Amino acid sequence: MKRFLSGDEALAEGVRLARPNIISAYPITPQTVVVEHLSEMVEQGRLDAEYVHVESEHSALSCALGASATGARTFTATSSQGLLYMAEVLSYAAGGRFPIVMMNANRALALPWNIYGDQRDSLALLDHGWIQLYVQDNQEALDAVLMAYALAEDERVSTPVMINLDGFALTHTYETVDIPEPEQADSFLPPYRTKNKFDFEHPVNIGYSAGPEFNRYYKHAAHWDMVDALPVIDEVEKRFAEVFGREYPGVLEEYRCADADRIIVTLGSVAGLVRQVVDDLRNAGEKVGMVRLRYMRPFPAERLVKALLGVGAVGGSSEASGEASGDDNADDGARSKAPAARSIAVLEKDISFGAEGTVFTNVSSALLQAITCAPSASACGIRDICNFVGGLGGDDISYEQVEGIFALLKRRASIVEDPNAALVDASAEASNAASGAAKAAAHTSPLDPRKKVYFLGIDSLEEGGAR
Amino acid sequence: MKQTENLSAALPPTNPAAPLPPKPLTAKTLPDDEFFFGHKGCAGCGGALVVRQTLKVLGPHVICALPAGCMSAVGFNFPQLSFANNAMITPFAATASVLSGIEAGLRAQGIKPEDCTVVGFAGDGGTADIGLQALSGAIDRNDDILYICYDNEAYMNTGIQKSSLTPFGAKTTTTPAGAHVHGCLTRKKNMFQIVAAHDIPYAATASIGYLNDFIKKVQKAATIHGTRYIHVIAPCPTGWGTREDETIDLAKEVADCGLWYLAEFEGSQLCGMPGGKYIVNRRPKEFSSVEAYLRRQGRFKQLDENDVQEVIRERDIAWAWLDDLATGAK
CATH class of the missing domain: 3.40.50.970 (Thiamin diphosphate (ThDP)-binding fold, Pyr/PP domains)
Known part of the structure; x- marks a missing residue:
């Protein structure tokens, strides 16, 4: 009704x-x-x-x-x-x-x-x-x-x-x-x-x-x-x-992103306005797009990075719903035309005073982690970044654990510098996703949060990987 | 003492077709079943006795909720969980609202056994200070819950700080006794009067020193529908500066010397009288010595003669008020 x-x-x-x-x-x-x-x-x-x-x-x-x-x-x-x-x-x-x-x-x-x-x-x-x-x-x-x-x-x-x-x-x-x-x-x-x-x-x-x-x-x-x-x-x-009979685009919605040289990442109702501006600018020949974050927790880092870095297809479920789908199909043919570099803006109704918008912090973090997975990352001065969570509920953080963090960074460096382990994997993963092995693939991706977040006292720091 | 597993195996089925009529219980006829044991309460803890005796009266189908405070701190330490009945921790301010949710949830699903009491145990701070708003809300809605305040007259769990139920003259870590100030300067907030002013169906004051009176009130409360409130004095050797074997004596003496009273309020819903009815359960013909009660506790050591006279003056005012209410109700 x-x-x-x-x-x-x-x-x-x-x-x-x-x-x-x-x-x-x-x-x-x-x-x-x-x-x-x-x-x-x-x-x-x-x-x-x-x-x-x-x-x-x-x-x-x-x-x-x-x-x-x-x-x-x-x-x-x-x-x-x-x-x-x-x-x-x-x-x-x-x-x-x-x-x-x-x-x-x-x-x-x-x-x-x-x-x-x-x-x-x-x-x-x-x-x-x-x-x-x-x-x-x-x-x-x-x-x-x-x-x-x-x-x-x-x-x-x-x-x-x-x-x-x-x-x-x-x-x-x-x-x-x-x-x-x-x-x-x-x-x-x-x-x-x-x-x-x-x-x-x-x-x-x-x-x-x-x-x-x-x-x-x-x-x-x-x-x-x-x-x-x-x-x-x-x-x-x-x-x-x-x-x-109503489809939703999952944790985020990509709108005309494939060949875009400028993308606005946003969330909530303002996405409707951004979509309108994207359409108007597209009609004027400008290559712009939008990513609408639907979920902030769990944070869809992996799909966001794929949308923003333009690597590989992301599967049918990520296509925009409603009237947007036609436009995205039109974009499919343009994937090969993804720009060498693109500009990204985060638009949010929020400010974390003294820092920046919180959505921007989350988006930036996902991008930084992805970029440090790329073979060229060490060229910009940072090879790797990862996260150790300890001291929860008053748990002690030991000397050995801090030593273990440094040792793990060393082992990770050797993995990260292997060009075969870098972003190219994401394309393979995307095709896996398309063939229905999304979950299995997700856990082997370099963008996998499991390879970025370690819980001290639970995850092994010995074997160079979490769990 | 029965263990949890044996106890639950021995439970009568839920929703019994014909619940047994309650027999009047006394300290001598309380069931041997234990529902609160293995906790980390201090030796001589009055609050732990409140919980233990209440649960014996209410039986196995109770669901209890406890906010931050002594009894949750000593009773819920995983893996040493001390309640043999259903129990949960609540946010500090939320004893009454969590109780309301539990009761409403059971009722909405039609899974509340006839003999199930949803009961909360909160300390004086959790009741008279941070939890007062939620309690007032629950009484306003007349939710079918039993709220028990175990009053040890200060924030004991955090190490003896003043609450609004700390009596005049008591030394706490936030009302230190020195040359300028002799401890707590405020009087004990009258929670009994506050809940009665809501026209709550049933409210009572009690003391763990008068166990039969307390048991009787818990049992009576269990048979009444709507919100019920029992405020029970529960001495704390750690915070009061007394020996752990004096707890019961002190709980008796505070009522004997008139600084606490054993009373009931039956709301208009229960007694049928507009404004409700007050009943004084124990009216000492002659009060025992207030000074003797105060002098045996470390927290009142600093009081001088004027301070003691002030305590006695306040006691007499409180009794005049109570006698007046009880007489007026007859």
Whole structure:
């Protein structure tokens, strides 16, 4: 059924179709319409859920936490200061592996007080262990709810998901939205089943303390499960397309990038504007393109680098949806014409004061890591860069481990300088991806985060590789 | 002591068709089952007794939630998990809201056993300070939860800092006693009055020194639907500067000398009277010596005669208020 809905209303329809058992939320502009609509649906009996009228955002997420621990499907929604007010509880939800889905209406942070949209609220909380998705229109907002539950509740993932909608630009702007039938939604999203819950026959203690000797194992698991959610996102979208007939481009969307000499990387609703400018400039003969990041966590470093460095095909799933696909097909023939060097701009509604925009930091990091994999990297003075994570939960960092880091850098240098191990591998990997071995290939790519991030005390530093 | 595995094997099935009528329990008839053991509580800990006795009364189908504080710090150290029933840690400010979520989650899925109590154990700081807002919200919604505040009169888990339930004159690490200031300058916040002002279905004060009274109140609370609150004094040898074998004596004496009282509030939902009803369970004809109670504790050592007189004056005001409420309700 097609209806003319605001982003908030579309999202609420998505929540109705996802049939949560518990909704606990506290109103804040510009999220308010979501909770108003959900309250109304519950009152009318269109949604069989318990709406808990909490007295704050902190309690909203805490209530969802308790409910999720009983095996209930839970939903909450917030924005801006409200998100920061519940920030403490974000790490409880992620650390407890509770697949709560939350809508966040992206909004500026005080002071000066401001109710309008920017992305500082959610981007400030990237490190809290939640999957973060940024949608670009109201249809995606609705669909994202169903896919978010499928992703969060996947046993391999078991991680909460935050769906971000630009305040007002999406939350209060009306578009035509196709609302799926409940039967369709039910066939896509079965009821939540989990072992991570209270059990009256075999009681459990949930959410305990874990000291320095155990803590890092929980964080290690949370990190890699999040990284491994990347292929699950594709699986979920594929299944979604089969049921609802709407395709999504995975963790990011490439738009007219193949032969572009200038690319804007962005996220959220402004992608619509960037797309329009790209089309107009293309019509004027300029080679410009766009990458729209849909997920900021897990960060799609590998696909981003492929899109920006223009290496190889990236598989059908990465093509733009809707009217964009025709244009991208036109670009396919131009892949050989990829420029020798290109300029990249990151456009975001965020600033990490004293540094730079947070999206820019993430994009730059992925690019730097990729570039240091190239045979020519040592020419620019840096051969290799990698990441050692230690001291989690009070764990000790030892003399031997620091020595081990230097030894590993030495061994990696010999691997990195082997020209056969450099970016050319990415093309081979891409063809593997096309033949359906995406996951296996991903783990052997030089861009593989597994070869960049080492957990001290878990990963072996002896054999020159993680795990 | 039964082990966890044996205990869970011996549990009655969930959702029993006909739950057994509750028999009045006393210290002598409390079940031998243990639900809270192997924890790292200090010797003589009053808070650990609150948790242990409460869980014995409520039985195996309890789900409990504990915020940051002594009992979660000593009870949840992986792999040494000390609860034989379902239990979880909550954010510090979120005892009541997590309890609300647990209860709502069970109810929404239709999986709440008849004999299941969703109970929280929070300290004085977790209740009267950082957790007060969430508690107020839960009472406002009248969520079907039991909230127990074990009051050891300071932030003991972090090493004895003043809370809003620290009594006048008590020395803590943030209200040090010196030549200028003799410890804590504020009076104990009246949590009993605060929750009663919400017209909560049931609230009570108790002391682990009067165990039968406490057990009776937990048992009564378990039969009532809606939000229930029990505030129980739980001395802390570490923070009070007393011997570990004095805990029960002190818990008795604080009620005997009138600095604490054993009372109940039945809200209008329960007693049918507008504004509810106050009941004083124990009214000493003559109070024992306040000075003797204070002098046996390291935290009050610095108090001079004027300070002691001030404590006695405040006690008499509190009792005048309580007597008035209880009489007015008759």
